[in-house]
Amino acid sequence: MQAAVLTGIRKIALCTIAAPPPLQAHEVLLRVMTAGVCGSDRHYFTAGRIGEQAVTFPFIIGHECAALVEQTGAAVTQLRTGDRVAVDPAVSCGDCDQCRAGRPHTCRNLLFLGCPGQLPGCFAEYIVMPERNCYPLPAHVSYAQGVLAEPLAIAIYALDFMDPRPGQSIAILGAGPIGLCVLAAAQARGMEQIYVTDIVNERIKAAQQAGAVWTGNPHIIDIVQELLHQGVQPDAVFECCGSGEALQQAIQILKPGGKLIIIGIPNEARIAFNIHTLRRKEITIINVRRQNKTTAAAVQLLAQGRVNLDFLLTHRFPLAEAQAALDQVSDYKDGVIKAIIDVNSSR
Ligand SMILES: [Zn+2]
Ligand SMILES: [Zn+2]
Structure with missing residues (x-):
């Protein structure tokens, strides 16, 4: 599959990489449709790090995305192939003191999409996520709008x-x-x-x-x-x-x-x-450490039209131009607010 890979400071290359490994029972294979460029991606792109969290190149960044369910694991119950979903990028263990205390966002074993040392990001054609991280999008919410569920x-x-x-x-x-x-x-x-x-x-x-x-x-x-x-x-x-x-x-x-x-x-x-x-x-x-259990509320606000965030979506790039998207966001060029990357062409 194709991915936009961060190969050095301010360097992104379109590469062919191995497809994700076979699914675990509760996982789904997602065809990433649209991904957002976040301020934190900008830090990895321009500085290779956020505080102590440093990138080992090459690495795939990106954690905001909306996707199409391509395949479901044996124990998946709520999602089906063909569902359109917004993705919560934080995979928690469910078992540590933080998870047990209702704080999965500060899970001791947290694996976050596009975070160095945790999970490769979503500037790639496919990712694998647990079913519980996927939130179905109604048909009238576009993938680009679905990306905004994360912020x-x-x-x-x-x-x-x-x-x-x-x-x-x-x-x-x-x-x-x-x-x-x-x-x-x-x-x-x-x-x-x-x-x-x-x-x-x-x-x-x-x-x-x-x-x-x-x-x-x-x-x-x-x-x-x-x-x-x-x-x-x-x-x-x-x-x-x-x-x-x-x-x-x-x-x-x-x-x-x-x-x-x-x-x-x-x-x-x-x-x-x-x-x-x-x-x-x-x-x-x-x-505020990212978010805690508010993705469903975000999708609901978008679905009910109680917030309209379309004005944030100022620029769109194909995956092959991920470098330009990151450059633009990093330099605040052309009045950019949110740049999104159409990873797979929209359906
Ligand atoms: Zn973000
Ligand atoms: Zn945990």
Whole structure:
């Protein structure tokens, strides 16, 4: 089968590789139809690592995908050949203390699609996943929309930490795919007071069009002063850009008793906060590790049309042009928000 293989820093080659091994009883063989390029893929592509997690080349990245069930293992009960599915990329063991405590996303033996040392990714024609990681897509949800179930699941999970109530406000720092999914998921929960920042103008525009009440570019204005001026102190700030600066802005703008919810992946390994600001405001810092059991809710929101994320899908590439897709996302070229790769031609 064909796969787009990461062969070095900023190098992807289209290669013919061995087909996946025979299925275990609870597994399904998936024909990957469409895959998304995520910010974390960008880290592996440009730096070969995220923190201690380093790529050994060659390696296949990619963890966001929607697929067609090609074959089912002997003990598969819910899925059939020909089903269209969104994929939860996290394969947990079901047996460790974390899994038993209802935290499969921090499973001690976690195998995550496209994560170095865990599972090869989905920028390949076929992957094998356990049946329980596959969520059927209704016919009116496209594969491209199905890909967005993964970032949307993260947004839903992050919002759960806030437990939003009517009349509350939030700020989203970073209007990439995750930030915009948080925006859409927050709106689906009835939130209206949503403030968004980004340093890319196309992303600011996207946030405005999606209904943010205020947007600002921290490279152009002092967003802390600006919000202070308007008397805005959000109840929660969602950090979705992986920027140390944004994390500082977050604690400055938050309301006392507010929550800083960190989803972004910073380049730096250490972040320092002004402890006096944190303690005087009694700010809670919450780290979001991907998502936990929210993929079904994401697929449901998409299926019911309660969120429309089509505006995120700015660019499409065939598998043979995976290099261009990764380059584009890495350099924020051409107003890209989410680039997707049509791995197999759509049916
Ligand atoms: Zn992702
Ligand atoms: Zn486990």
